[in-house]
Amino acid sequence: MMVDRLWTTSGYLWRNGEGALIRGAHRSVDAVTSRHAVWVESRGADGTPNLVYAGLPEGIHLTLPFLEQQTGSASAAARTSSRRRWDSLSTEAAGSDADLVITGHDTRHARHLPQARSLTLPFRVSLVVALGDGTDVLQRVSRKDRQQFARQQRSSRWNLEVAGTDADFAYFYDRMHMPTMRARHGGSARSEGRAIARAEIFRKGMLFFLRQSGERVVGALCRVKPAGKTLVLRLVGVADGDPAHYRGGTYTALFLHVLQWAAQHGMARVDLGGCEPFISKGTFQFKRKFHPEVVLPANHFRHKRLRVTVVRDTEPVRRFLVENPMIALDTRNRLTAVYFHDGRRPARAGLPWRTAGMASAVHLDLDTFLHPDGAAPLPPRHDTPPATWLAQQ
Structure with a gap:
């Protein structure tokens, strides 16, 4: 059992761990493999x-x-x-x-x-929200989103649940996260395996549900990094993968509630996760509304x-x-x-x-x-210099 736990932890840290030591080890392994x-x-x-x-x-x-x-x-x-x-x-x-x-x-x-x-x-790229003292997270979104959020709160339709039992985790993973991944990504869906998600995220983090009129509609499984006072959103999902739960501001409300919880519990930042480096990526445009900083991954x-x-x-x-x-x-x-x-x-x-x-x-x-030199056709000549602002790392 101890060996299994060590293997699970080391595998998770290898894929997701931060810091110069792990990054250097990856570069060394990549150079060989x-x-x-x-x-x-x-x-x-x-x-x-x-x-x-x-x-x-x-x-x-x-x-x-x-x-x-x-x-x-x-x-x-x-x-x-x-x-x-x-x-x-x-x-x-x-x-x-x-x-x-x-x-x-x-x-x-x-x-x-x-x-x-x-x-x-x-x-x-990663998108990270910094939380200062007295942060009003509602000021991070548009006036339209703030007004919708306030209306729903007044009618008591939304409230955040902090969950912690194994049954809660099973409900989230089996009824929310995996159905959502299948519905959104089909055969290209990727995620953490159930055992790893339970041991390395749930047991070392927080599980949130957003309830609408008492019903769990959206969930988020987060890992906590105590040293940096960082809450990392790792897995999300909507009930039964139903796309209707993305409408009406519900998904936005989950993120706002989680940001509020993090600010109230002394977190310095919330890592909203990463995405492909394209402005057209829906994930980028959605998370951008919370005014994160876009950074290279750690x-x-x-x-x-x-x-x-x-x-x-x-x-x-x-x-x-x-x-x-x-x-x-x-x-x-x-x-x-x-x-x-x-x-x-x-x-x-x-x-x-x-x-x-x-x-x-x-x-x-x-x-x-x-055609930087006016020449055509392609394929390109490889002695043609790129645009002068382009990085050539």
């Missing part, structure tokens, strides 16, 4: 770009499903996989049938990757990046780039919003980026980005 890059082709249907995800294997589960969803490309069942040498990735990208190549890499691999028509993104993803490279200038590629503004890194390693546009497609400025941790926004003309 990732001598060759994965190469996953996701061939699109007519009117969608052909994608390749290359590099570190975790991107197959953390990055590629989002890209496939946003481009309308094939699902996981239609992928083909192989492996490539890191030092051949630039040549492989130019010679492939891909329209877009997205490479997940440690910063030490950057010299092997395409430079032209490329952007460097963080592998993931775990092993801190030194990992995504390189987005355009291999062919096609209508589907241009449509994807315009519709999905990105969070890139500039030459000073600052997080920067990037909006693409061209003569036919305006920048998608209706997706806001402003929040703490984001340095600025850059609007890039696709004609200039894809």
Whole structure:
């Protein structure tokens, strides 16, 4: 039993642990186990770009499903996989049938990757809300959300339940979290296993339910980091995975109640979790309303990046780039919003980026980005320099 608990704890910390020691260990292990890059082709249907995800294997589960969803490309069942040498990735990208190549890499691999028509993104970003003394969390959301929240509170329809029994955990995990993951992500759903969630999050954290007219409708399982006085939202779910529970401000109310609880119980911050580095990501836009700071993750993803490279200038590629503004890194390693546009497609400025941790926004003309020297056609020449603000870690 003791061995099982140690194995469970060490596995959780390996995946989620923070600090220089664990990050350094990950880099050392990656240097040995990732001598060759994965190469996953996701061939699109007519009117969608052909994608390749290359590099570190975790991107197959953390990055590629989002890209496939946003481009309308094939699902996981239609992928083909192989492996490539890191030092051949630039040549492989130019010679492939891909329209877009997205490479997940440690910063030490950057010299092997395409430079032209490329952007460097963080592998993931985290969104963290700082709670100062006397913090009024309601001031973090829009006036419309505050008014709706107040109306519901006055009618006693919402109240926060702090739960702590094994039966409560089972109800949350089996009736809320897992049904929600299946409903939202289907075959690409990912989460912590039941035993790990119970031992490493529930037993070392807090379980909250938001009740509406007495009924549990939304839940959140959080881990507590006492040293940093941080509450980390790790798993969430709605009753039976029913999407109706996302409407009417209920989901927003859960987050506000949890933020209020954290402020009242001496927490210094609430980590709302991470997401892919795209302004168009629904998770980013939802959590942005609570005015978090966008930061590089504190775990092993801190030194990992995504390189987005355009291999062919096609209508589907241009449509994807315009519709999905990105969070890139500039030459000073600052997080920067990037909006693409061209003569036919305006920048998608209706997706806001402003929040703490984001340095600025850059609007890039696709004609200039894809043909910086006026030359055509693609595939690109690899001696063409990237945009001058682009980070090249």
